[in-house]
Amino acid sequence: xTTDVLIIGAGPAGIFTALGLLGKGDSRSITLVDRxxxxxxxxxxxxRVGHCVGCRPCRITTGFSGAGAFSDGKLSLSCDVGGDxxxxxxxxxxxxxxxxxxxxxxRFGADPHVEGVENPDAIAQIRRRAIRAGLxxxxxxxxxxxxxxxxxxxxxxxxxxxxxxxxxxFEHKCMDVLVEEGPAGKVCVGAVVADHSxxxxxxxxxxxxxxxxxxxxxxxxxxxxxxxxxxxxxxESGPMxxxxxxxxxxxxxxxxxxxxxxxxxxxxxxxxxxxxxxFCQNPGGFVSQENYDHGLAVVxxxxxxxxxxxxxNLAVLATQHFREPFDRPIAYSTQVGQLVNMLGDxxxxxxxxxxxxxxxxxxxxELSRSNVVPTLPDAExxxxxxxxPYRAMTDIVEFIKLVDQVVPGFASEETLLYAPExxxxxxxxxxxxxxxxxxxxxxxxxxxxxxxxxxxxASVMGLLMGEELSAR
Numbered sequence: 326x327t328t329d330v331l332i333i334g335a336g337p338a339g340i341f342t343a344l345g346l347l348g349k350g351d352s353r354s355i356t357l358v359d360r361x362x363x364x365x366x367x368x369x370x371x372x373r374v375g376h377c378v379g380c381r382p383c384r385i386t387t388g389f390s391g392a393g394a395f396s397d398g399k400l401s402l403s404c405d406v407g408g409d410x411x412x413x414x415x416x417x418x419x420x421x422x423x424x425x426x427x428x429x430x431x432r433f434g435a436d437p438h439v440e441g442v443e444n445p446d447a448i449a450q451i452r453r454r455a456i457r458a459g460l461x462x463x464x465x466x467x468x469x470x471x472x473x474x475x476x477x478x479x480x481x482x483x484x485x486x487x488x489x490x491x492x493x494x495f496e497h498k499c500m501d502v503l504v505e506e507g508p509a510g511k512v513c514v515g516a517v518v519a520d521h522s523x524x525x526x527x528x529x530x531x532x533x534x535x536x537x538x539x540x541x542x543x544x545x546x547x548x549x550x551x552x553x554x555x556x557x558x559x560x561e562s563g564p565m566x567x568x569x570x571x572x573x574x575x576x577x578x579x580x581x582x583x584x585x586x587x588x589x590x591x592x593x594x595x596x597x598x599x600x601x602x603x604f605c606q607n608p609g610g611f612v613s614q615e616n617y618d619h620g621l622a623v624v625x626x627x628x629x630x631x632x633x634x635x636x637x638n639l640a641v642l643a644t645q646h647f648r649e650p651f652d653r654p655i656a657y658s659t660q661v662g663q664l665v666n667m668l669g670d671x672x673x674x675x676x677x678x679x680x681x682x683x684x685x686x687x688x689x690x691e692l693s694r695s696n697v698v699p700t701l702p703d704a705e706x707x708x709x710x711x712x713x714p715y716r717a718m719t720d721i722v723e724f725i726k727l728v729d730q731v732v733p734g735f736a737s738e739e740t741l742l743y744a745p746e747x748x749x750x751x752x753x754x755x756x757x758x759x760x761x762x763x764x765x766x767x768x769x770x771x772x773x774x775x776x777x778x779x780x781x782x783a784s785v786m787g788l789l790m791g792e793e794l795s796a797r
Contacts, residue, residue, distance in 0.1 A: 328492070329353035330794060331515055331534035333499045335361070336391025337780050338540035338771030338787040340482060344429065345791020347489050356492045356532060358518055361388025363495050364480045371614075376703045381524045383616035385625075386544045389495070390479035391783075392615065397607055397628040398475030399587065400781045402427060402439065402466040406589060407782030408772075414758050419785060426784040427468065433481045436474070436630070440467040440586035447584040451731065455590060458730035463589040471630030496522045500529050502537060504556045504764055511557065513537045513767035536794055540770040540787065544617060546749035547655045549773045553752065559763045563753035563775045565654035567661060567717050568601075568642035569709065570612055570624045571725070572741040574697055577734040578637040582608040587639075590731065594723035597716055600644040601724040609633030612701040612743055614673050621662050624673045624701070624743040634700050640746050641728075643720035655749055662745040664712035669705035674745075676709045679738025681722065686711075695739040709744045748778070760790050 332339045367388045386392040404419040411419040455462040498521040515534040520527040553560040581588045587606040607628035626638045676687045686708035729736035753775030771783040
């Protein structure tokens with residue numbers, strides 16, 4: 326099989342690469358490969374049966390629109406958040422492309438309402454409390470797609486791509502890329518792909534392409550790391566984010582939820598002074614489980630437009646930078662996640678903040694007395710601190726105490742902490758501002774590249790990639 330542009334991964338970066346090409350009227354053939362299902366077939370069986378059934382691959386993390394769009398579906402409209410892409414392409418280009426991507430989302434049905442811009446006086450009050458606590462408030466305008474409505478929006482995009490002639494191979498797994506030695510060095514000439522229907526790899530076949538774009542998201546970060554090692558794709562170890570998902574009653578978060586919708590607080594608590602931040606806030610949301618390769622269960626959060634719970638959940642992530650000779654942060658965080666899973670017998674662990682401070686595990690009967698009813702009912706009460714590294718756990722506990730000065734009640738005894746919350750984007754691929762790697766005709770985008778974090782910046786990278794390819 327041959328194609329002009331081969332895109333591995335149908336998350337926002339891959340989707341917007343195709344949209345960028347089509348938007349320029351490019352007539353070259355485009356083939357999009359994804360391990361998961363089309364958007365209309367992406368549904369988590371847990372909604373029906375009440376517990377995770379271990380779909381392989383997980384329907385929340387794979388398929389058209391990727392993992393992030395299927396969870397909370399929030400678009401950050403400022404280049405101050407979403408990773409380090411502005412360092413690569415420049416702040417002005419990043420911000421202007423955000424506006425263009427936002428317009429595309431609006432054309433496909435996104436809610437025109439923007440959260441977090443209507444009450445500057447109340448935002449200033451929250452900022453003052455954050456400053457007194459030694460934290461920085463990053464108030465970023467948010468367009469909330471919603472977990473259920475994002476499926477409708479991306480469904481429209483999927484139909485648009487198919488109608489425009491894009492070939493989409495669902496339930497197909499990329500096994501490897503094809504790299505050959507050319508006169509000027511290594512050249513990527515396509516990829517090896519296998520039909521993965523029913524979770525079983527069938528006979529692999531080659532797809533030859535003039536350009537190959539890898540956009541496999543956080544779920545594919547570890548796979549891309551292996552690919553870099555195998556083919557000598559220049560990369561470096563980026564920072565690693567590890568943490569917990571915190572759940573409190575909506576009443577605790579009402580002030581911030583109503584004013585900002587999503588508060589992004591950043592601090593450097595004692596004693597280690599590591600960067601710790603809040604991320605992916607879901608007012609009235611639901612804590613969820615995602616399954617990665619080899620049975621790794623990680624925690625995330627969903628936020629619907631029309632369906633609400635009595636709780637707000639958000640991630641608290643501690644960032645660590647490893648130095649030489651260590652260069653395997655993804656493997657490190659995976660092993661931490663596996664330890665937490667072991668304690669929970671394959672389930673997400675949940676523990677009350679007060680029990681952590683008291684040095685004891687949480688028991689089911691204690692959860693049953695709490696004002697905070699877990700929105701992940703099959704989470705296993707236990708002791709997160711028995712598996713999480715001391716440094717990361719200390720960062721998290723001290724940061725939660727600081728946030729309590731901004732949001733009184735955040736560090737209450739019954740606040741729930743779920744683990745593990747892991748973000749797999751530690752491997753950063755070395756590229757120039759045109760997204761060219763040291764292997765000719767190979768480009769790496771989105772969260773798996775290590776340059777973006779979240780839907781919008783991945784979309785930005787994809788749109789620019791598609792337009793760049795069209796100009797060549």
